[in-house]
Amino acid sequence: MILLRIYRTVRRIILPILALLIILTACAGLQDRKTATSYFKEGALLLRQGKYDEAIKKYTKGLRREPRSAVGYNYLGMAYGYKYEQLRSLDWRQKEIEAFKKAIELDPNFYLPYINLGETYYNMGNLKEAASYFKKCLEIVPEHPKRKLMERMIQEAEREGR
16 A cells, blocks of 8 residues: 555656656757857858847857867957957967967968968067968968968068068
């Protein structure tokens, strides 16, 4: 008799609670199934709209999903660069440089962060540093459409020695 009561109690109270816990656990994993790529695409759209802070958040979320994404770090560096242009705070410039360098570290054959980092250093007046990144880009992509422009910047750095 006691065993029958225990069985009924378990069946009436504990089993539904266990079922609910299983359902909640399964749903928790479904809340945010976005991929890094979808966050990067959302960030790119926000960047084009001039919503730099929101773009940075999306890129950061994407990088949490895929922390070894050179593409993600390149995007993040671009967003930091726009933020720097907006505020002229050297903190943003430093973050921009770090993000591009991280992209290069993760994929040394990905040419875009070399161009972006070269342009960043060029705009800072550090022509020698810019030239080294442009040269590396041209090693990776010898027929890059901006080849002539990069070669002019490299020559300028060599003439001025800075």
